[in-house]
Amino acid sequence: MDINTQLIHGYPVFDGQTGASSIPLYQASTFQQGGIDQPQDFTYSRFGNPTRQALEEAIAAIEGGRCGFAFASGMAAISSVLLLFEAGDHLVMCKSIYGGTFTLAETVLKRFGIRVTYVDEADPAAWEQAICPDTKALYLETPSNPLLKITDIRKAATLAKERGLISIIDNTFMTPQFQSPLSLGVDIVIHSATKFLNGHSDVVAGLVVTNDLELAEGIRQQQTVLGSILGVEDCWLVLRGMKTMGLRMAQSAATAQQIAAFLAAAPQVRTVHYPGLSGHPGAAVHASQATSGGAVLSFELADREAVLSFAAAVKLPITAVSLGGVESILSYPATMSHACVPPEERTKQGITDGLLRLSVGIEDACDLLADLQQALAQLTPAASKTVPAATPS
Numbered sequence: 001m002d003i004n005t006q007l008i009h010g011y012p013v014f015d016g017q018t019g020a021s022s023i024p025l026y027q028a029s030t031f032q033q034g035g036i037d038q039p040q041d042f043t044y045s046r047f048g049n050p051t052r053q054a055l056e057e058a059i060a061a062i063e064g065g066r067c068g069f070a071f072a073s074g075m076a077a078i079s080s081v082l083l084l085f086e087a088g089d090h091l092v093m094c095k096s097i098y099g100g101t102f103t104l105a106e107t108v109l110k111r112f113g114i115r116v117t118y119v120d121e122a123d124p125a126a127w128e129q130a131i132c133p134d135t136k137a138l139y140l141e142t143p144s145n146p147l148l149k150i151t152d153i154r155k156a157a158t159l160a161k162e163r164g165l166i167s168i169i170d171n172t173f174m175t176p177q178f179q180s181p182l183s184l185g186v187d188i189v190i191h192s193a194t195k196f197l198n199g200h201s202d203v204v205a206g207l208v209v210t211n212d213l214e215l216a217e218g219i220r221q222q223q224t225v226l227g228s229i230l231g232v233e234d235c236w237l238v239l240r241g242m243k244t245m246g247l248r249m250a251q252s253a254a255t256a257q258q259i260a261a262f263l264a265a266a267p268q269v270r271t272v273h274y275p276g277l278s279g280h281p282g283a284a285v286h287a288s289q290a291t292s293g294g295a296v297l298s299f300e301l302a303d304r305e306a307v308l309s310f311a312a313a314v315k316l317p318i319t320a321v322s323l324g325g326v327e328s329i330l331s332y333p334a335t336m337s338h339a340c341v342p343p344e345e346r347t348k349q350g351i352t353d354g355l356l357r358l359s360v361g362i363e364d365a366c367d368l369l370a371d372l373q374q375a376l377a378q379l380t381p382a383a384s385k386t387v388p389a390a391t392p393s
């Protein structure tokens with residue numbers, strides 16, 4: 001089954017009780033029990049709810065996994081997974097990582113005695129060298145937010161297996177449509193479903209998928225005891241949003257490729273980060289593990305002043321935190337997604353004051369290109385320009 005068919009038919013799509021073609025909202029905290037001592041599927045919605053179960057079955061099927069879990073946010077999903085580890089454990093994470101994950105590692109995980117070493121994601125040797133006797137997991141985010149750095153998923157997953165470690169990936173940017181980490185050997189896949197999976201900027205949600213039944217048991221326990229479940233209405237919205245993900249992603253990614261090439265040629269732009277450009281340092285690895293450059297890119301203007309002028313001049317993309325909506329979204333990582341990362345750490349990661357991130361929506365490409373062109377025309381050319389080649393990879 002190809003993706004669009006799978007998104008419509010590839011999981012239990014009818015309500016088992018009524019045959020309703022849209023899974024109903026089972027807006028109930030508790031369920032009448034057949035008998036005081038008789039087990040049944042649903043007893044209390046923190047433990048399980050039919051609407052949530054429908055979404056969990058859907059994401060498991062679409063990621064090609066056995067067990068799915070729906071959380072109150074991407075961060076609830078990430079923290080529930082990472083709190084599987086305990087005091088004394090050590091994790092290796094990529095250096096270029098979502099700001100919330102970095103803050104989680106540097107605050108909560110640290111407080112619980114879980115140490116993290118950050119490595120240059122593009123260097124397989126760095127992952128290996130960072131492993132110590134206490135290491136329990138490798139945590140990947142590829143392409144990373146906001147610099148679109150690429151980690152070789154197969155190599156990291158193989159390394160994890162050889163050393164008896166768990167491999168975890170944040171697959172938010174690619175979605176299961178463009179990248180299937182479980183098939184590349186990864187143990188746990190995490191999504192901020194707030195983004196492309198839901199796709200309409202109206203829900204905050206997180207999803208986790210694994211094939212490993214033991215890990216699944218641990219994740220289910222975390223979900224139940226931490227209580228970080230996704231509410232039924234949001235489960236329903238994500239289920240509905242996911243049905244059109246294939247169409248949305250195809251349109252957005254095709255436009256993103258065009259925009260990346262356009263920005264790479266623009267004299268006002270210093271550099272473009274998009275793994276679909278052949279000049280991107282991770283382009284070959286990315287092409288070996290994903291089927292598209294995706295719908296997010298970032299690019300650097302000369303400085304903060306240029307960013308402010310550009311952001312004031314663009315008319316179509318909304319200026320906002322987040323990504324993955326039907327509307328294009330322009331973000332400024334320094335004060336938005338990565339504001340919680342200390343300035344010196346941001347600089348170390350390469351998140352400069354000139355960096356903007358663009359999540360490309362489903363608007364017509366010609367309109368987005370014209371809008372970006374008129375906004376750039378108001379800036380003077382960047383002093384030094386180091387753009388990747390503009391040919392698609």
Ligand SMILES: Cc1ncc(COP(=O)(O)O)c(C=O)c1O
Nearest residue numbers: 073074075098145172192194205
């Ligand atoms: C790559 C990535 N992972 C995780 C998250 C956190 O997700 P949420 O905002 O749904 O908690 C985000 C949010 O922007 C993200 O971009």
